[in-house]
Amino acid sequence: MKRLQKCCCCASTRTGTIITSILGIILSIVTIIVVWVVDKHLIRYSTFFFDEDFDKKLTYYDIPRIILTVNLCFTILICALLMIAVHKRRSWLMLPWVVLGIVLAIGLLITVLHTSITYYLDGQDHAIIATIILIGGLFYLCLYLYLWVVVFSHYLDVRDEEERGRYRKAPYRR
Template sequence: MKRLQKCCCCASTRTGSLITASLGIILSIVTIITIWVADKHYVSYRTFIFAEDFDKKLSEMDLPRIFLTVNLCFTILICGLLIIAVLKRRSWLMLPWVVLGIVLAVGLLISVLHTSITYYLDGQQHALLATLILIGGLIYLCIYLYLWAVVFSQYLDIRDEEERGRYRKAPYKR
């Protein structure tokens, strides 16, 4: 993969990494608030592993909300580590975000495809919604992968800097 030199053609990968981490924290906090403020009847959790009545029991006990909240708290923690890593120039602190980012991208792709296919299979009344979810989800995935590539490029730059020494000049190209 070729390293990115700029984020959005105007900012450095360092600034882009800081913005990405900040966005991760903000979106996680907004999602936590939404999960707990939204009425239970408008939010549906399905496991597709257990029976439907078991899913209802889980939802009544708020286990899906608690599980999602814990996951989002870890996302906030890892984004905080990314901010510290970029500011202190420590590549090993960036590694959890890089790994989590690619795992979340795969999960996002699966989620978008599953949700849109489920709505397509429900019938014609949900075809427009399924198309919007598919197109919007894929656009969101592309933006997410671009921001992941920005952070990964910054990670590689910091890792290379640590390997050759901070104050040594870059080796000459032959």
């Protein structure tokens, strides 16, 4: 894979990595707030493994909200770890975000496709909503993958610097 040298054609991959981690923290906090502020009857959770009554019990006890909140708290933790890694120039601290990022991208693709297909197959006229979800979700996925490539490029740069050692670096990088 070819490494990126710049983020958005003007900033370094280091700056892009910091911006990505800040965006991850902000979006996680906003999502936690929305999940707990929105009335639970407006959001429908379904497991697809159990019957509808079990899904209603899970929703009644706020189990999906709690699981989502715990996941988002871990996302905040990993994004904070990414900011520390950029500041200290440690590649092994960036690795959890890199791994989580690609797993989340796969999950996002599956979620967007599943949601849009479900709306398309619904008996009512939800084709416009399904199309908006599909196009918006794929656009968001492309943006997310670009930011992941920025972070991964910076991770590779830092890892290469660590492997070279302090005295083998170029004089302007010491």
